[in-house]
Amino acid sequence: MNQFFRDVWQGLHATPKYLQSKYFYDEKGDKLFQQIMKSPEYYLTRCELEIFTTQAERISALICSNLKAFNIVELGAGDGFKSVHLLRKLREQKADFTYYPIDISKNIIMQLSKKLQKEMPGLEVCGLNGEYFAMLEKIKQQSGKNKVVLFLGSSIGNIPFEETASFLRELKARLLPGDLLLTGFDLKKDPAIILKAYNDDAGLTKAFNLNLLKRINDELDADFDPDRFEHCPVYDEQTGACKSFLKSTARQKVRIGEEGWIHFEKDERIFMEISQKYTAGQTDELAAEAGFKPLLHLFDSRKWFLDALWQ
Structure with missing residues (x-):
């Protein structure tokens, strides 16, 4: 069974x-x-893509000022079309990193790895198919480098509100001091706009x-x-x-x-x-509850979506 x-x-x-x-x-x-x-x-993707296309340089600069050599670990990587903007900026800055996309779909990981090898020759990609925490443990065994964990697309919103802090504490337990977490939050707005995105x-x-x-x-x-x-x-x-x-x-x-x-x-x-859906203030409270320090708020132009960088 x-x-x-x-x-x-x-x-x-x-x-x-x-x-x-x-x-x-x-x-x-x-x-x-x-x-x-x-x-x-479905406004969420466009809002977060706007953040990554207009503010990737700001994100990469902050990452590089905090960490020397590191691993970029993306939970639920999908086709990576948002994170690729950050990967390009990091390569422009000559950052020393390996990209570990994690996804429960083996098909998606295979497609993404092929796509990145074609688009960014020389990028170190180690795709992993499986559950987030098990794959984070696997990375921890393979490499002792600091990590920048990407949890984008409002994936954190798929966890019930009352369980989110517990999930983040479990995530933190698999991180090293100084590791960074970049998380996407869909913000509260007109209910009609939200409902239409799911219908x-x-x-x-x-x-x-x-x-x-x-x-x-x-x-x-x-x-x-x-x-x-x-x-x-x-x-x-x-x-x-x-x-x-x-x-x-x-x-x-x-x-x-x-x-x-x-x-x-x-x-x-x-x-x-x-x-x-969250308010920006609720995301800061969540960070504190789970033992993270908020470093940066990144909004789209309408302030419908937030990518929060925590340490």
Whole structure:
């Protein structure tokens, strides 16, 4: 019984039901997410890309003033199209570094490594496929250099607010004194703008969520009918929690392999993902709670997004 099966079986037997968002990213899920990031409603990517295209020199200068030789470790690297701007600036400054992109998708890591070898010949790239903390331990065993950890794209928002400080403390436990962390935070704004980012007109986010049911069908011999589930995003302005659900449109049961049946009531929901929104002040409080020192706030021109550099 593999880990994917165990996690799905456990999540769908919980009350309320849930699925782990890390399993969105099979080959089809990767492609859909690339499309989501380019959609007109998904402002997060454009905001953070603006920061990296206009302020990469500022970031690289601060990194180089704090560290001599170091490793750039990117958690959830994806296709690296934002971080590549920083990598180029660091190379221009003759920085001594190795780039370690980490991603749960083996397909993405292979694509990124090939792309960087072509675009930046001579760049030392060591792609790692796996869970963040396990891969950080692996890097720690391979190299004693200081690290600059990139956790971009509001990935930290996929962790429930009450668990975020604990995650950051676990991350800090795998770092050395002087290591840096650059984290992307989506900031609170007009709720209509936020909701639209997770419910685009082209239906890409809907397809992205439903694709996980198709993956369960393909890999775990299940019989989900995706047409019998609706994509439902909700946003709580007070808490800053934007959550995605799949809602069963009828009373139904779904078989998973030979293990048995999952029963759904009409309108019963599966919790799929959270995307937490912050204020800039909350990010500083979070840094202090987790034992980091904020060094720099980097905003896009509309102040919709923040990349925070911590030590």
